[in-house]
Amino acid sequence: MERRKRRTQKLIIDTFFKLLNEKSFDKITVNQLTKLADINRGTFYLHYQDKYELLEGTIKDYINHMNQYCLHNKEEISSALTLAFNYLKDNYKFIEPLLRNEGYQLFQNELKSSISSFIETSDLFDLHVVSILKKKAITSTILGVIEWWLLEDELNASPSDIAAELKDIVFLIIR
Known part of the structure; x- marks a missing residue:
């Protein structure tokens, strides 16, 4: 995986966990995540289909x-x-x-x-x-x-x- 893609995924995951520490999963939106990560929604969707895929993928990775x-x-x-x-x-x-x-x-x-x-x-x-x-x-x-x-x-x-x-x-x- 190229370096930029790994860096973007890490940014998305880190931001996701920051939000997860602040609020419950059901209250997190892709819009909130992308604004906090300072990326556009299209970038998020290049990596994940939705927040559920992000959650599942992160757990499997750990x-x-x-x-x-x-x-x-x-x-x-x-x-x-x-x-x-x-x-x-x-x-x-x-x-x-x-x-x-x-x-x-x-x-x-x-x-x-x-x-x-x-x-x-x-x-x-x-x-x-x-x-x-x-x-x-x-x-x-x-x-x-x-x-x-x-x-x-x-x-x-x-x-x-x-x-x-x-x-x-x-x-x-x-x-």
């Missing part, structure tokens, strides 16, 4: 970045989980507005899909032994802990502590 960030640690669950929790903590200022807006369900679905994919592709789980029910339980457990940590604990517990406890819980499920 989840994909998290996956890439954690990819090299698929062999060790606590390392992968620690990296994932570190990524979520480092990007909390962008993720937090999604959690309290319309993006919550989209974020939750993308995260759930990412966790399921991790379980399916990781060497940590003998997929012949781990039943579908156990895979679902592991996915739900990890997702539930992430949501609790982000929404209720507000990042107070350290990523490594959360990952260590979560690893123990996951292996209890597998047994």
